[in-house]
Amino acid sequence: xxxxxxxxxxxxxxxxxxxxxxxxxxxxxxxxxxxxxxxxxxxxxxxxxxxxxxxxxxxxxxxxxxxxxxxxxxxxxxxxxxxxxxxxxxxxxxxxxxxxxxxxxxxxxxxxxxxxxxxxxxxxxxxxxxxxxxxxxxxxxxxxxxxxxxxxxxxxxxxxxxxxxxxxxxxxxxxxxxxxxxxxxxxxxxxxxxxxxxxxxxxxxxxxxxxxxxxxxxxxxxxxxxxxxxxxxxxxxxxxxxxxxxxxxxxxxxxxxxxxxxxxxxxxxxxxxxxxxxxxxxxxxxxxxxxxxxxxxxxxxxxxxxxxxxxxxxxxxxxxxxxxxxxxxxxxxxxxxxxxxxxxxxxxxxxxxxxxxxxxxxxxxxxxxxxxxxxxxxxxxxxxxxxxxxxxxxxxxxxxxxxxxxxxxxxxxxxxxxxxxxxxxxxxxxxxxxxxxxxxxxxxxxxxxx
Amino acid sequence: xxxxxxxxxxxxxxxxxxxxxxxxxxxxxxxxxxxxxxxxxxxxxxxxxxxxxxxxxxxxxxxxxxxxxxxxxxxxxxxxxxxxxxxxxxxxxxxxxxxxxxxxxxxxxxxxxxxxxxxxxxxxxxxxxxxxxxxxxxxxxxxxxxxxxxxxxxxxxxxxxxxxxxxxxxxxxxxxxxxxxxxxxxxxxxxxxxxxxxxxxxxxxxxxxxxxxxxxxxxxxxxxxxxxxxxxxxxxxxxxxxxxxxxxxxxxxxxxxxxxxxxxxxxxxxxxxxxxxxxxxxxxxxxxxxxxxxxxxxxxxxxxxxxxxxxxxxxxxxxxxxxxxxxxxxxxxxxxxxxxxxxxxxxxxxxxxxxxxxxxxxxxxxxxxxxxxxxxxxxxxxx
Numbered sequence: 001x002x003x004x005x006x007x008x009x010x011x012x013x014x015x016x017x018x019x020x021x022x023x024x025x026x027x028x029x030x031x032x033x034x035x036x037x038x039x040x041x042x043x044x045x046x047x048x049x050x051x052x053x054x055x056x057x058x059x060x061x062x063x064x065x066x067x068x069x070x071x072x073x074x075x076x077x078x079x080x081x082x083x084x085x086x087x088x089x090x091x092x093x094x095x096x097x098x099x100x101x102x103x104x105x106x107x108x109x110x111x112x113x114x115x116x117x118x119x120x121x122x123x124x125x126x127x128x129x130x131x132x133x134x135x136x137x138x139x140x141x142x143x144x145x146x147x148x149x150x151x152x153x154x155x156x157x158x159x160x161x162x163x164x165x166x167x168x169x170x171x172x173x174x175x176x177x178x179x180x181x182x183x184x185x186x187x188x189x190x191x192x193x194x195x196x197x198x199x200x201x202x203x204x205x206x207x208x209x210x211x212x213x214x215x216x217x218x219x220x221x222x223x224x225x226x227x228x229x230x231x232x233x234x235x236x237x238x239x240x241x242x243x244x245x246x247x248x249x250x251x252x253x254x255x256x257x258x259x260x261x262x263x264x265x266x267x268x269x270x271x272x273x274x275x276x277x278x279x280x281x282x283x284x285x286x287x288x289x290x291x292x293x294x295x296x297x298x299x300x301x302x303x304x305x306x307x308x309x310x311x312x313x314x315x316x317x318x319x320x321x322x323x324x325x326x327x328x329x330x331x332x333x334x335x336x337x338x339x340x341x342x343x344x345x346x347x348x349x350x351x352x353x354x355x356x357x358x359x360x361x362x363x364x365x366x367x368x369x370x371x372x373x374x375x376x377x378x379x380x381x382x383x384x385x386x387x388x389x390x391x392x393x394x395x396x397x398x399x400x401x402x403x404x405x406x407x408x409x410x411x412x413x414x415x416x417x418x419x420x421x422x423x424x425x426x427x428x429x430x431x432x433x434x435x436x437x438x439x440x441x442x443x444x445x446x447x448x449x450x
Numbered sequence: 451x452x453x454x455x456x457x458x459x460x461x462x463x464x465x466x467x468x469x470x471x472x473x474x475x476x477x478x479x480x481x482x483x484x485x486x487x488x489x490x491x492x493x494x495x496x497x498x499x500x501x502x503x504x505x506x507x508x509x510x511x512x513x514x515x516x517x518x519x520x521x522x523x524x525x526x527x528x529x530x531x532x533x534x535x536x537x538x539x540x541x542x543x544x545x546x547x548x549x550x551x552x553x554x555x556x557x558x559x560x561x562x563x564x565x566x567x568x569x570x571x572x573x574x575x576x577x578x579x580x581x582x583x584x585x586x587x588x589x590x591x592x593x594x595x596x597x598x599x600x601x602x603x604x605x606x607x608x609x610x611x612x613x614x615x616x617x618x619x620x621x622x623x624x625x626x627x628x629x630x631x632x633x634x635x636x637x638x639x640x641x642x643x644x645x646x647x648x649x650x651x652x653x654x655x656x657x658x659x660x661x662x663x664x665x666x667x668x669x670x671x672x673x674x675x676x677x678x679x680x681x682x683x684x685x686x687x688x689x690x691x692x693x694x695x696x697x698x699x700x701x702x703x704x705x706x707x708x709x710x711x712x713x714x715x716x717x718x719x720x721x722x723x724x725x726x727x728x729x730x731x732x733x734x735x736x737x738x739x740x741x742x743x744x745x746x747x748x749x750x751x752x753x754x755x756x757x758x759x760x761x762x763x764x765x766x767x768x769x770x771x772x773x774x775x776x777x778x779x780x781x782x783x784x785x786x787x788x789x790x791x792x793x794x795x796x797x798x799x800x801x802x803x804x805x806x807x808x809x810x811x812x813x814x815x816x817x818x819x820x821x822x823x824x825x826x827x828x829x830x831x832x833x
Contacts, residue, residue: 294577296577315646316645355673360673362675365704365706368704392527393641393644396527396644403520
């Protein structure tokens, strides 16, 4: 008669199962809470997909552990209970491997941006399958050689290399975290990163030991029960802890966690703590009509700048002035503070430079490429050429504004522009002059109203 | 009006108030009538197609033109064009000397190297110095250098502005201490338009009563500017689409990998298919004909993928005409491909223009005006 140690269905199994179910629910809740509850728009691009892949991989991992180690007591042998599907494929390439690979890819991108200070050279979608390749190879190898017995155990000879592969990936992840450890992240990512890593490593350690014990000591039923319980427990802890580490979107986690020091993060400048992000030092409003001053000097005056920005916005040319303002804010960050500079530079690039951005500015191809392929996001002169090009456009805008004020009689309170409109009725009448002396045949046509 | 009249009869004591109300009503009616008659014209087209030049020409023709202050306001623009041009040519010659089979052709002569470096540095500054006689002389020296001339002949690979030759030949005049730009200088001056500019004008015909009022909108043509176009698409009488036909061998300012003619083709298609323009008249200006004339004899049309089935038949003036007709036919085909059968009755006319030529623009606009007036009468059922 088979005991519950062999067939599954022991009380400890059910406890472990319920814990893992709880962790699945918590995981899903954490993943979707910022978007559903706090109504933050879904971010586009690789950061969202990597997070989604991690959730998927975590679920796979839990499921594979449950099925492979035989927690549930099934009466019949179904085809989908095949050991190879669960213990090999879903646990490896689609579970543990995918989870760790996506984390490694995230850490790698972070390393690129903050340590090497350039935009990531390889897209995540190319990198992820590459990092996952060893797992797929390993799984195929095991599948071909079929060493699993009826209880889904591999035996000592096979378990060692498999565990080594698991450990290798954990080591790689720790390595990348270590490489970025000396950067003081702005939004406390590193602390969370270390905390999460600590929990993960502990749980992985216990997990590994339990797994090995489970595989090797098939005969001792107590070992089987306890090790099975521990494996599932640690996996549940692991997936939840892992997901809690937020690496790439600090602002989202900030908003959703509702930090005690609630600050207005509507402007990136304020979020980074740049002083007077929306204001400039108090200066008297000098006569604005004194437009003999070069535009660069005039723009340093806050009131002029805001007034000019309003004018530019009214003729749909405002992005240049907004760009100028944000680059000024970037210049206020000290050169030694790389991390903040990088955050601000990334924000400016996403808003103004990337083709198709919401407030894309009118700069040449060469200028755009120089910025997008820069090797140093914190470089002080990153946006200098773009600013030069746009200054010419803004000077033209200023000319038009000046002409408008001459036409419209400057009002005391400031400028009142809604259009760059100059409606003048024709004083010179070229058509009339042409018609009267010659009486050309074209004018004798029918369509003149009588 | 009738109600007011009856009120006046019954309440003689409030006659002043009634008069005021009548005045206001009259004004409102006048304005509404005026608004209805304002015809909205849009100048659309890819970057550097000549829209703003046409805009300036309309200003010169139908408004009081440019006063001295406005003309002087163009001096920094013209000087900036000069510095930018010489910097582009200098940097271009350096690039070409690195990458080509015949690099010595593009190496600036030793005595001009220093001047070149100095001018390139000036061209990279935020604020350009005023063009002095000394600087003008240096620029002219560099311009005459063989390497720079060779680079200029390959200007289609770089982003050399079209006004380069004109300004370089007039450097002496531009650097005068009391230089005031001529109308021609202002027309040649190049600045990318950003946002939207509008003017309102009224080309009064022989019979003053029929004076139409036009409101003309000029926009930027680069890709990032096009997202702003959508704000203007309602209630448009006519779209003047400018296509620079001399640009078939050049690439975009904002994207070095895209051919300008292909971009114009796609843009024209996109504009034609806009639902707001179902009843809008389309005036296609095939612009920069002066440059097209010179180029088509040296650079075959087939370098552009759209014109790859072009076969030259002769030489000289005949060839130019033949090439022009070919391009015109291509645009016509494109128009009919992109117009659904129920919209074929909208007006479509093609004009050959050179935006810098005032007489030609005047003549062209007169034809446009005639077409639009005729269209109006047709719509009103009088024709």
